[in-house]
Amino acid sequence: MQKTMEMATPATAAPAVNPVMKLLRMRETGLIVIIIAMFVVMSFASPYFLTWVNIRAMVMAFAVEGIVVVGMTILLISGGIDLSVGSVTALAMVVAGWLFLQGVDPWVASAMAIGLATACGAFMGFFVTRVGLHHFIVSLAVMVIARGICLLFTGGRPLGLYSLPPEFKFIGQGTIGPIPLVILIFVVVVIAFDFLLRRTVMFRKVFYTGSNEKAAAYSGIRTKRVVFLTTTLCSALCGVAGVIYMARFGSAQPTFGLGMELNVIAAAVIGGASLKGGSGTIFGAILGAVLLSVVSSSLALLDVSVYWQDIIRGTILLTAVTIDHYLGKSRK
Amino acid sequence: MTNDVILRISRVAKSFGAIKALRGVDFELRRGEIHALAGENGAGKSTLMNIIDGILQPDSGEIVFDGKPVRISSPTEAQEMGIGFVHQEIALCPDVSVAENIFMAATNTSRRFLMDYRALQRKAREILSELTDIDPATLVSQLSISNQQLVEIAKALTLDCRVLILDEPTAALTEKEAQSLFAIMHRLAERGIAIIYISHRMVEIFDHCDRVSVLRDGQSICTYNVAEVGPRDVVNAMVGRVLDTLYPDKQSEDEKSDEVVLKVANLSDARTFSDVSFELRRGEILGFAGLIGSGRSEIVRGICRLEGEAAGTVSLCGQQLNLRHYQDSIAAGMVYLSEDRKGDGVFLDMSIASNVSALAVEQVASRFGIIDRGREDTQAGTLGRRLNLKCGGLADPVSSLSGGNQQKVAIAKMLSVNPRLIFLDEPTRGVDVGAKAEIHRILRDLARSGVGILVISSELPELIGVCDRVLVIREGQISGEVTGADMTEENIMHLAAVHERQVATA
Known part of the structure; x- marks a missing residue:
């Protein structure tokens, strides 16, 4: 009987990695350092930068879109991608606004709009997991279709929703103490x-x-169901974002969220x-x-032309991905 | 110092950072010989071959090719000198025809403006006819893996090479294809081409090679004339210690039991297998033999509902199962270790701990579905120690491990659910000799502890060495059973391929 098999040192002790080193190697640490560095530089460059008003404006600028970023990240981890996020957000906004104008209670209208956005996700999930098409193509089609429906509903003009009740507007415009509710959400x-x-x-x-779909299936995971759900979740969060935007602007704009998908994926x-697939936080x-x-x-x-901003954002994206690529290589 | 030496390597060293992959390796290759290169994974075989092929540059040492010291700075240069390398991984363009793939290098250096497809097809057919009957006009993506491997070899043959390196070429071939490859190798050797043959399979080395060199820990250990030694000498040189037995003891008479763990009756799917019935008893290791494509993996995947619908009944420990999904099979205690470790066995970029827990993450989570990292690590640590897993830390990605240790992670994943029955499909493919013996011992220990073990393998010596009973599959049906002294390669091959005379007599 060879019950014990200690031939060499069975080296499965507790992980010996220094926690400080681990922290340093994490992606988040690098980003925080860069962000803090920018804060320091900018606080010297512009007295206005470190004011409460500016910081609040900066956070407000990405808070609602941040909810979509959450959905997109989860979808990317599962191995998918969604180009339709901007259109679906606008669709939720427009449908909620249109229903409200037809006399539907704004809360009910919002719930229905979020339901419709979720259905968009389920629709894409169906084509990806049951029909077997690629996320890219399916979501490209839905991006165009959803935008078309937005324009159809509104005749291409923004819907003014001046009669929205204040308690509904509070979602998008209210504050609790000094902090806007949007940021808290x-x-x-x-x-x-x-x-x-x-x-x-x-x-x-x-x-x-996302890490290895086949290995996951061979571990008893219903991978198609997982992908279906992450696709649906991403669109559902777009619906939530759309409703918050409507409450914040007091209007529904059919052309809202053009190019949002690129920002969200970049983030x-x-x-x-x-x-x-398989990685991300x-x-x-x-x-x-x-x-x-x-x-x-x-x-x-700093009064830099708006046109420069896109160029710089694209460059940041490329730099981040390149650094990641080389870090990934050196780890192997 | 005869002048029939085509390639001589002296004191070649190569380091990657702090890791010394090669520390002064000597190697000598003669014209017209088939020279096996053996060594465990990580012994430095690939590094040495990559240096010969110009992919890597040595830190020090000398390479003498055809009597002249050379520096080989790129694979193109190696090709020009007449060194052909057939890699283990297939690197063909799937959506292009076989002929175009074979002449990719020639097309690359061609100065003509237009492609001459007709000549390409004709020349490709000439070369292929030596190997097999593949139509040069087919797309590579439509070929089986084994045929793709043959195309790779055909590609190397077009280069008019003087030295041909074959890295585990038979791993994906059926016995018959392997035999025709060996015939080709002998023919090439007669023409004076020197062949470096890398393989883990002792049978191949001893049946078809002239000499064998062994590498261990980046050093050249010895070179034997195959006729003068036995497989055990080579294996001992590879592992650097005397392995008392290559295979663990078999089931003894008094360990035999009538208790049936798995009973399969009249299992059929519409396509690949039909009317399969067999039993697996407590304490035995049952083997499945058969050619690639015979349906042996499909039967097992059908039993545990990994793919497709299968009619028939499956009973586990006396209870008839009604499985709808592989999840149900796991819950019942029946798990499957896949044959393609990197493709679908492990999550390469995820941590060891989360690989081990993947079959049932619920086990290391609280009632509300929140994962307890501590319990997950304990689980991986306990199973890792039981399997003698060698790793840096449990948070390291599986890609950082050697093939043998990756396979242990995959086995640990199976054991994490305390299964009653494990199907193992090619459990030691691409695993070095030391780890292989360990895995065999683990299987025997599991069988002794009452877990049902079914092993599928293309390596007949492995089946014969490990299993107590072997069922042979041919064209989706069980064509016979061998036990005890009847378990010989001849008997199994006869049952696996009676229609194919070539194999039976080979």
Whole structure:
């Protein structure tokens, strides 16, 4: 009987990695350092930068979009991608606004709009998992279709919703103490999903699926169901974002959110999500969004032309991904 | 110092950072010989071959090719000198025809403006006819893996090479294809081409090679004339210690039991297998033999509902199962270790701990579905120690491990659910000799502890060495059973391929 098989040192002790080194190697640490550095530089460059008003404006600028970033990050981790986020957000906004103008209670109208956005996700999930088409193509089609429906509903003009009740507008415009409710909603969503993603069995399956779909299937995970759900969740969060935008602006704009998908994907990727699936964190993705917003705000304060901003944002994206690529190589 | 030496390597060293991959390796290759290169994974075989092929540059040492000292700075240069390398991984363009793939290098250096497809097809057919009957006009993506491997070899043959390196070429081939490859190798050797043959399979080395060199820990240990030594000498040189037995003891008479762990009756799917019935008893290791494509993996995947619908009944420990999904199979205690470790066995970029827990993450989570990292690490640590897993830390990605240790992670994943029955498909493919023996011992220990073990393998010596009973599959049906002294390669091959005379007589 050879029950014990100690031939060499069985080296499975506790991980011997220095926690400080681990922290230094994390993507989030690098982003925080860059963001803080920008804060320091900008506080010298512009006296206005470090004021409460400016910081609040910066956070407001990405807070609602940040909810979409959460959905996109989870979808990217599962191996998917969604180009339709901007259109679906606008669709939720327009449908809620249109229903309200037809006399539907704004809360009910909002719930229906979020339901419709969720249905858009389920529709895409169906084509991806049952028909077997690629996320890119399916969401490209839905991006165009949803935008078309927005224009159809409104005749291409924004819907003014001046009669929205104040308690509804409070979602988008109200404050609790000094802090806007929008920011509180955003922070709660981010903390909740960050925890869920790091710690729950449900979302661990998302990582397994994105890391190696076949190995996940061979571990008994219903990978198609996982992809269907992450696709649906992303669109549902777009619906939530659309309703908040409507409450904030008091109007519904059919052309809202053009180009949003690129911003959102850029934030997630700068924050460490991989287009190949299997990696990414909510916290990192939000830091990516923060970085993009801080850059925009700084450039505006420094009177840099708006046209330069896109060029600089694109460059940041390329730099982040390149650094990641080389770090990934050196680790192997 | 005869002048029939085509390639001589002296004191070649190569380091990657702090890791010394090669520390002064000597190697000598003669014209017209088939020279096996053996060594465990990580011994430095690939590094040495990559240096010969110009992919890597040595830090020090000398390479003498055809009597002249040379520096090989790129694979193109190696090709020009007449060194052909058939890599283990297939690197063909899937959406292009076989002929175009074979002449990719020639097309690359061609100065003509237009492609001459007709000549390309004709020349490709000439070369292929030596190997097999693949139509040069087919797309590579439509070929089986084994045929793709043959195209790779054909590609190397077009280069008019003087030295041909074959890195585990038979890993994806059926026995018959392997035999025709060996015939080709002998023909090439007669023409004076020197062949470096890398393989883990002792049978191949001893049946078809002239000499064998062994590498261990980046050093050249010895070179033997194959005729003068036995497989055990080579294996001992590879592992650097005397392995008392290559295979663990078999089931003894008094360990035999009538208790049936798995009973399969009249299992059929519409396409690949039909009317499969067999039993697996407590304490035995049952083997599945058969050619690639015979349906052996499909039967097992059908039993545990990994793919497709299968009619028939499956009973586990006396209870008839009604499985709708592989999840149900896991819950019942029946798990499957896949044959393609990197493709679908492990999550390469995820941590060891989260790989081990993947079959049932619920086990290391609280009632509310929140994962307890501590419990997850404990689980991986306990199973890792049981399997003698060698790793830096449990948070390291699986990609940082050697093939043998990756396979142990995959096995640990199976054990995490305390299964009653494990199906193992090619459990030691691409695993070095030391780890292989360990895995075999683990299987025997599991069988002794009452876990049902079913092993599928293309390596007949492995099946014969490890299993107590072997069922042979041919064209989706069980064509026979061998036990005890009847478990010979001849008997199994006969049952696996009676229609194919070539194999039976080979």
